[in-house]
Amino acid sequence: MSARDNILARVRSGLGLPGNVPGAERDKARAYIAEQPRGPRPTYGWSDGVARFCERSEKLGSSVDRVGSLAEVPQAVARYLQSKTLPTSAVIWPVLNALPWAAAGLAVQARSAQDSDLVGITGAFCAVAETGTLMLLSGKDTPATVSLLPETHIALVDVTRIVPGMEEAWALMKAEQGAPPRAVNFVSGPSRTADIEQTIVIGAHGPYRVHVVCYG
Amino acid sequence: MLLTSSSFKRNVRRKLEDPSLQRNMKRFGGRFVEARAAVMTEVDNLEEIRVAAAAIRDRSLANLDSYLMEFEAQAQARGTQVHWAETAQDVNRILIEIARSNGVRKIVKSKSMVSEESGLNDAVAAAGMQAIETDLGEYILQLAEEPPSHIIAPAIHKSVEEVAQLFSEKHHTPRQTDIPALCREAREQLRPHFLSADMGISGGNFLIAETGSVVIVTNEGNGRMVTTLPRIHVAITGIEKVLPTLNDFSTVVRLLTRSATGQSITNYVSMLTGPRREGDQDGPEQSHIILVDSGRSRLLGTELQQALRCIRCGACMNHCPVYQNIGGHAYGWVYPGPIGAVLTPSYVGLENALDLPQASTLCGACQVVCPVKIPLPELMRVLREKSFQQGLRPWHERWSIFLWRTAASHPRLYAGLTRLAVRLLRRLGGKDRLLHRLPGLDGWTEGRDMPAPSGQTFRELYRKRQS
Numbered sequence: 255m256s257a258r259d260n261i262l263a264r265v266r267s268g269l270g271l272p273g274n275v276p277g278a279e280r281d282k283a284r285a286y287i288a289e290q291p292r293g294p295r296p297t298y299g300w301s302d303g304v305a306r307f308c309e310r311s312e313k314l315g316s317s318v319d320r321v322g323s324l325a326e327v328p329q330a331v332a333r334y335l336q337s338k339t340l341p342t343s344a345v346i347w348p349v350l351n352a353l354p355w356a357a358a359g360l361a362v363q364a365r366s367a368q369d370s371d372l373v374g375i376t377g378a379f380c381a382v383a384e385t386g387t388l389m390l391l392s393g394k395d396t397p398a399t400v401s402l403l404p405e406t407h408i409a410l411v412d413v414t415r416i417v418p419g420m421e422e423a424w425a426l427m428k429a430e431q432g433a434p435p436r437a438v439n440f441v442s443g444p445s446r447t448a449d450i451e452q453t454i455v456i457g458a459h460g461p462y463r464v465h466v467v468c469y470g
Numbered sequence: 471m472l473l474t475s476s477s478f479k480r481n482v483r484r485k486l487e488d489p490s491l492q493r494n495m496k497r498f499g500g501r502f503v504e505a506r507a508a509v510m511t512e513v514d515n516l517e518e519i520r521v522a523a524a525a526i527r528d529r530s531l532a533n534l535d536s537y538l539m540e541f542e543a544q545a546q547a548r549g550t551q552v553h554w555a556e557t558a559q560d561v562n563r564i565l566i567e568i569a570r571s572n573g574v575r576k577i578v579k580s581k582s583m584v585s586e587e588s589g590l591n592d593a594v595a596a597a598g599m600q601a602i603e604t605d606l607g608e609y610i611l612q613l614a615e616e617p618p619s620h621i622i623a624p625a626i627h628k629s630v631e632e633v634a635q636l637f638s639e640k641h642h643t644p645r646q647t648d649i650p651a652l653c654r655e656a657r658e659q660l661r662p663h664f665l666s667a668d669m670g671i672s673g674g675n676f677l678i679a680e681t682g683s684v685v686i687v688t689n690e691g692n693g694r695m696v697t698t699l700p701r702i703h704v705a706i707t708g709i710e711k712v713l714p715t716l717n718d719f720s721t722v723v724r725l726l727t728r729s730a731t732g733q734s735i736t737n738y739v740s741m742l743t744g745p746r747r748e749g750d751q752d753g754p755e756q757s758h759i760i761l762v763d764s765g766r767s768r769l770l771g772t773e774l775q776q777a778l779r780c781i782r783c784g785a786c787m788n789h790c791p792v793y794q795n796i797g798g799h800a801y802g803w804v805y806p807g808p809i810g811a812v813l814t815p816s817y818v819g820l821e822n823a824l825d826l827p828q829a830s831t832l833c834g835a836c837q838v839v840c841p842v843k844i845p846l847p848e849l850m851r852v853l854r855e856k857s858f859q860q861g862l863r864p865w866h867e868r869w870s871i872f873l874w875r876t877a878a879s880h881p882r883l884y885a886g887l888t889r890l891a892v893r894l895l896r897r898l899g900g901k902d903r904l905l906h907r908l909p910g911l912d913g914w915t916e917g918r919d920m921p922a923p924s925g926q927t928f929r930e931l932y933r934k935r936q937s
C-alpha cells in the first residue's frame with residue numbers, strides 16, 4: 255500500500271468509519287462544499303463601503319487618494335510620486351497600459367517586476383471594506399510580482415468594486431473567473447515585521463509603502 | 471528538531487536562572503495579550519464566531535479522509551503534485567527527491583513548523599543543498615543555530631542587542647541596534663537569495679478542499695516571495711489543516727489573525743492554486759504539496775482529537791503564566807505552551823515528554839482565549855491520567871498516590887493519620903507558624919513558606935461545631 259493509502263486508512267479507522275473508502279460520507283462532504291454556507295461575522299456598523307475601505311486602509315498604514323475617473327489616475331499617481339520625491343518610472347500591470355501615463359510625465363513599463371523596479375502600479379480585482387484589503391488575482395496581464403518586489407506599491411481601486419467582506423470577494427471571483435488563478439493575494443497595507451522585540455517595523459521583504467487610488 | 475522534552479525540569483531550571491532570557495520574557499509579557507484584547511473589541515459576536523470556527527474544524531476532522539481526497543483531486547486537477555508523508559523522515563526524503571530530480575541547489579523557506587518537526591534544514595544540508603530561512607525571526611535563529619521558541623514569533627527570546635551582535639558577526643557589517651535598520655539589513659541580505667533560489671518551501675496555514683489550494687497567512691512578504699519567484703514551490707503541512715470551503719476559511723481567518731498578533735487581518739493572505747498558467751510571466755513552474763501525518767492520525771477518535779482543531783495562533787502560549795516565565799525552549803520541541811504540552815506527548819510519545827502535561831496550573835487561561843475552543847486543561851488532564859495508567863510516573867509519585875488512595879478509602883485510618891499529621895505539622899511550624907521546608911516537597915517550599923495547620927483536622931472542628 256502507498257503512503258497515501260496507509261494514511262487514509264489510519265484516518266478512517268481512527269474515526270471509526272466502516273470500510274476502506276468513503277462512499278456516502280464523501281457525497282455528503284461534496285454536498286457541503288457545493289452548498290458553501292457562510293458563517294457568522296461581526297456586525298457591520300457602516301453603510302458607506304467606500305468610506306469604510308478608505309478609513310481601514312489608512313489604519314493599516316496605506317495612504318489613500320480619490321479621483322473621479324480612471325483617466326485622472328495617472329495625474330494623481332504622478333502627484334503622489336512627486337510629493338514623496340519618488341522616481342517617476344514604474345512597472346505596471348499590462349492590463350493598465352492604455353492609460354495616459356506618458357502625458358502625466360510617468361515612464362512606465364508593462365511587465366512583471368524585477369528587483370531594480372522601485373515603483374509598481376497594479377489594479378485590484380476588488381477590495382474588501384471590512385478590513386481595508388485589496389484582492390489581487392495573478393494572471394498574464396496582472397503579474398503578482400508588481401505588488402511585491404518594488405518598494406512602493408500603488409494600487410488602483412474601482413469604487414464600484416468595493417465589497418463588504420471576504421465572502422463577497424470570493425463570490426465575485428467565482429462568478430467572474432470560475433476557478434481561482436494561480437495566486438490570490440489579499441494585501442492589507444505595507445509589509446511589516448515585529449520579529450525583533452515585538453517592535454512593529456514597516457517594510458520587511460515586501461513594499462515599504464502602499465498608496466491606494468480610488469477612482470469612479 | 472532535537473527532542474529535549476524529557477529533561478523538562480532541568481530545562482526549566484536553566485531558563486529560570488538565565489537572566490537575559492528572564493529579561494526578554496518580561497518584555498514579551500503582555501504585548502500580544504493586550505493587542506489581542508484590543509482588536510477583539512471589533513468583534514461583537516466573538517463567542518458566536520468561535521463556536522462556528524470550532525464546528526468548521528470539527529466538520530473537517532470528522533470526515534478528514536473525504537476532505538483530503540477532495541482536496542487532492544482538486545489540487546491535481548490544477549496541476550499540483552500531491553505527496554503523502556507518513557512520518558517526519560518521509561517529509562525530508564520526499565523533499566530531497568523533488569529537489570534532486572530538479573537539480574536544485576538553493577532553497578528559500580518561509581515559516582513552516584512542520585518542517586521543524588522533521589529537522590528539514592539539517593537533512594537538506596546533509597544532502598548538499600542550502601536552505602535559507604527568510605522569515606526574519608527564523609532567519610535570526612538560523613544564524614544563531616537555535617530552534618524557534620514561539621510558533622508565530624520564533625525569536626521572541628532574543629533581545630535587539632543579541633540580534634545586533636549576531637548580524638554584525640555573520641554579515642561582517644558594523645554593529646547597529648536600531649530595529650528598522652536591522653530589518654533593512656536582513657532584507658538586503660535575503661533579497662538576492664529570493665531571486666536566485668531554485669526552490670521555495672512554505673508551510674500552509676490551511677488547505678482548501680473546494681479549490682485544491684493552500685493558504686498562507688503572513689506579514690513580511692517573504693511567504694509571497696518563496697511561492698512566486700523560484701521555479702519550484704513546495705508547501706509542507708499537516709493533514710489536519712484542511713478546510714472544506716473558502717467561506718469556512720473566511721470565518722476562521724477572522725479569528726486567526728486577531729488571536730495571533732492582534733491584527734484584524736495580516737498584511738498578506740495568499741491563496742496558491744497550482745503552478746503558473748499559460749501566458750503567466752511569473753510564478754513557479756512546478757507546484758508540490760506534502761501532506762504530513764506524523765502522529766496526527768493517532769489522535770483521531772480519541773479525546774485528544776480536539777487538539778487537531780488547532781489553527782496555530784499562539785494565543786494559548788501568549789496567555790500562559792508558565793510559558794511567560796520559562797519561554798518556549800524549555801518545552802523541548804517544536805510546539806511550546808499549552809498546545810505543545812498536548813501535541814508533543816501525542817506526536818513523540820508520552821514517555822518522551824512526560825512532564826509537559828504537568829507543566830500547567832490548569833488555570834484555564836488558554837482555553838478561554840483559544841479561538842477554536844480547545845479544552846486544553848482537560849486534555850492535559852487526560853494525558854496526566856494516561857501517564858499514570860501506563861505506569862510512566864516516577865515511583866515516589868505512584869507510591870504517594872497509592873498510599874493516599876489506601877488511606878482515603880478507609881475513613882478511620884484517614885481520620886487517624888490526618889489527626890497525627892496536623893499535630894506534627896503544627897509542632898514543626900514553631901512560633902511563627904510557618905513551615906520553611908517540607909520533606910520530599912522542597913520544590914514547593916523553595917520559594918515560599920507553607921502556613922502550618924492549626925493542629926486540628928477539619929473533621930474535629932466540624933464535630934465541635936455540631937455539638
Ligand code: SF4
Nearest residue numbers: 780781783784786840
Ligand atoms: S490551541 Fe488554540 S490558542 Fe493554542 S495555538 Fe491552537 S488555536 Fe491557538
